[in-house]
Amino acid sequence: MQEGYERIVVLGNSQKFIVALGDLYPNAEITVFPWRGCYNQRLTFAADLFVICGYDYASSTYGFRRYIAANVAAPLAFLRKNMQSTGAQILYINTDGPGTGLTYSRYAYAKNLLAEQLSYKYNKHTHPLRIPTVVDDSGLPQVRSGPVSRSILLTLARLGLLKTVGLSELSGLISGALSSKEVVTPFHLGGRFLGIKRNLFVDRLLRLLGG
Numbered sequence: 232m233q234e235g236y237e238r239i240v241v242l243g244n245s246q247k248f249i250v251a252l253g254d255l256y257p258n259a260e261i262t263v264f265p266w267r268g269c270y271n272q273r274l275t276f277a278a279d280l281f282v283i284c285g286y287d288y289a290s291s292t293y294g295f296r297r298y299i300a301a302n303v304a305a306p307l308a309f310l311r312k313n314m315q316s317t318g319a320q321i322l323y324i325n326t327d328g329p330g331t332g333l334t335y336s337r338y339a340y341a342k343n344l345l346a347e348q349l350s351y352k353y354n355k356h357t358h359p360l361r362i363p364t365v366v367d368d369s370g371l372p373q374v375r376s377g378p379v380s381r382s383i384l385l386t387l388a389r390l391g392l393l394k395t396v397g398l399s400e401l402s403g404l405i406s407g408a409l410s411s412k413e414v415v416t417p418f419h420l421g422g423r424f425l426g427i428k429r430n431l432f433v434d435r436l437l438r439l440l441g442g
Contacts, residue, residue, distance in 0.1 A: 236280040240263075240264065243284045244263055252405065281319060286342075295337075295425055303348060322409060338434050366397060368399075
């Protein structure tokens with residue numbers, strides 16, 4: 232348990248992070264907004280912590296501009312409308328990935344672009360947290376995917392080729408990120424062939440194989 236935040240807004244319905252926040256701040260009021268359509272939402276209260284941990288899973292069928300609008304511009308619009316308190320903080324949970332260079336993954340590109348924009352617009356208020364693939368006690372990856380993709384990730388994890396973190400570790404990682412005073416400047420990640428639509432399985436493979 233940790234004191235410090237009373238009203239937490241979570242953007243994205245990721246249950247593993249919502250549960251971890253509840254364990255860490257049991258007395259806090261946690262309000263969850265779905266990612267899709269978030270740019271139209273307005274709060275009726277002043278939150279002191281915004282947790283950004285979502286993604287528009289329907290966006291794999293979108294053209295590139297609409298894809299970026301859904302996964303970068305939309306959460307930024309939500310924050311612009313709703314960060315009423317000058318002391319409010321932002322926890323941005325990002326995917327673990329390449330530190331520099333290029334990616335063929337639209338997901339990795341959009342996630343990193345959002346990190347850059349948050350750093351530029353809310354630098355001293357933003358606490359980035361890069362999380363590898365989360366697994367449960369049996370080692371099963373906790374990702375939104377089909378059985379084939381999940382089986383591949385499980386095999387990679389068991390072979391030691393996929394970096395993972397346990398569900399029980401999430402609260403500690405979140406606490407560490409929020410208590411850190413370090414101002415992190417995200418790297419710039421370029422993209423190749425991002426205009427090509429692809430499903431989540433293909434995009435995840437591209438991310439694992441080529442960054």
